[in-house]
Every structure is written in C-alpha cells, then in structure tokens.
Amino acid sequence: MKLYFSPGACSLSPHIALREAGVEPELVRVDLATKKLADGGDYLAINSKGYVPALQLDDGTILTEGPAILIYIVQNLARTPLGPKEGMGLVRLVEWLNFIATEIHKGFSPLFKPNCPQEWKAVAKENLLKRLQWVDGQLAQRTWLLGEEFSVADVYLYVCSRWTSFAKIDLAAFPALARFADKMTQRPAVQAAIEAEGLKR
Template sequence: MKLYFAPGVCSLSPHIALREAGLPFELQRVDTKTKEMHGGGNFLEVNPKGYVPVLQLDNGELLTEGPAIVQYIADLKPEAKIAPANGTLERYRLQEWLNYITAELHKGFSPLFKPNTPDEYKTIARENLVNRISYVAEKLQGKTWLLGDQFSVADGYLFVVLGWGKFVGVDVAQWPVIVDYLARVAARPAVQEALKAEGLLK
C-alpha cells in the first residue's frame, strides 16, 4: 500500500493507523499547494479532489477520505483492535466520533488556516471550536480513550486535529483532560514513529 501524505495535516491520522496496525506501506509526500509529488508527478492525476490522504491499495485502487481510510486499515488487521468489530454498537460509536471530528472539528479549523478568511469570521470559528472541544473534554472525563479503555483510529484522528490549535490561537491548555489525553496519544510508539517519519519530531 502507498499513503499519499503531507506533513502534519489530516493524512497523519491514517499514517498513525497504519503503524498501529503494523501493516507494510510506503509514503508518497505531496505538496498540497503546488499539487506536485516529491520526486515528480501531478497529484491531481491521483486525486482530482486535490487533497490528502489517499491510500493506494495493493490492487491499485485508490481510497480517499480519512474516516473511510482509517476504518479500512483497521479492518485489514482486526487483531490490532484499533476499531471495534463491524456490526457492533461500539463500531457505530467509532463512526459517531469520526463524523464529529471530521465535520465539527476538522472543518472548524479550516477557515483559520485560510489567509482570506475575514478576522471577524475567524473569531466566530474559534468560539465554535471552543464549544466543540469542550464537548470532547466532557466526554473524556474518566476515560483513557474516546471509546473507553481501547485506543482506536478515532483517537489518532482527534490527536492530529487538536494539534492544529497551537497554530491558530486555540489553546487546549484550558482543558486539562485534553492536555493529558494528547500526551497519552503522543507517547504511543506508533505515533512517535509517524511523527518522526513526517519530520515533525526529532
């Protein structure tokens, strides 16, 4: 398999999942601004949407959209237990979290990274994010991971997205439970490996 990625963006989530699952894969770095791939090639020919992540499967097929990719990875290696079994209520809880993270948090950060977003709207976007992160903090009280005692692909995704706060003026220090949670995720060997491979950790 091949993961098309850019350092520190949402493709870090499936990168973590691949390492948590212990699956063989290669990395293809993409410049998301120029749409060029490291070593040459037009990324738009791979994904006309123009963004990462993209997972190229062993049969050549391409899978896009982070929440779909991480569940696919988890199902390739069920013994890694990074997603509950299909058909269980716990699996739908995982999907519930993946949808919340992608729709309410990931997309909530997006306008804060765009230089043409009006300052007034950025203020509103930060307020919305504070409310949504507060909800996450409440749900994490008394839990090790989002689903309880078992780390899942939703934790990897949440770790990546909340890590963007320091770049756009959303300080997670106001939620001690979030700070502790992010430290737990960051300490995982697979997460350390992914961060190092993307040049985000020395």
C-alpha cells in the same frame, strides 16, 4: 501500500493508524499548493479532489477521505484491535469519526485560510472552542473516546489536537484533552509517524 500525505495535515491520522496496525506504508509527499508529488508527478491523477490523504492499496485501488481510510484499516489491516468491526461498537466509532471530521477538523479550516475574514475566523474559533470543551468533558470520564478501548478515533482526535498551537488555542484550557494528547505522544506508532514526517513532538 502507498500513503499520499502532507506533513502534519490530516493524513497524519491514517499514517499513525497504519503504524498502529503494524503496517509501514510507502510515503509519498504531496505539495498541496501545486498538487505535485516529490517526483514531479500530478497528484490530481491520483486523487482528483486535490487534498490528502489518499491510500493506494497493493492492488492499485485508491481510497480517499480520512475516516473511510481509518475504517478500512480497522476492518482489514489491524493486527491488534483499533476499533470495533461490527455492531453498535462500529456505529459508535463512526459516530466519533464523523464528529471529529465535521466539527473539529473542519472547525479548524477557516483559521488556516489567510484570505478568510477576521470576523469569520472569530466565529469559527468560538464554535471550535465549544466543541473542544465538549470533547474535554467526554475525556474526563473515560480513558479513550470509546471508553477503555483505544481506536482510530483517538488517532484522528490527536492529530486535530496538534493544530491547536498553530491556531493559538491553549490546550491547557482543556485539561482532559491535554492529558489525552500527552498520552498519545508516548505511543511508539505516533512517535514513528511524527519522525517520518519530520514533525516536532
């Protein structure tokens, strides 16, 4: 099983989730600027969207889009539960993944674009701070996003929370989220993925 990734990007979430599931994927690094693989291959031939992650299954099937890959891991690979597989629990998991993808993950996007006007960045940051404040309130009431059950939604949120330092957002302003992030860093799968990608804890 191959995971196409870029260090510290959103592909870190399926990377961590795979390790939580007991799977150590073959990592294939992608240069997002050139769309080239480490061996010189064309990443666009793997994923024509040009961004990470992409997961190549053992039968050659290619999966793209982080939340979809996370659901696949929950449904097919996890040796211990990483989220509900059916019913209202699954609906709540998808609800969280969708929120994180559209409101948190994409909320960071303008802040990382050097050609984005400062006025746009200011509005984007203001909106992002509101979303982070809301998440902080939710985490103040529960251990994990789904309550007492750890899930891939927690993995995705953790990866996004790592970007606050790059966006010059002080995580200390969100104490419950900061505690959550600290707790996540103690998980062996998180530590292994961060080490494998050459990132700082």
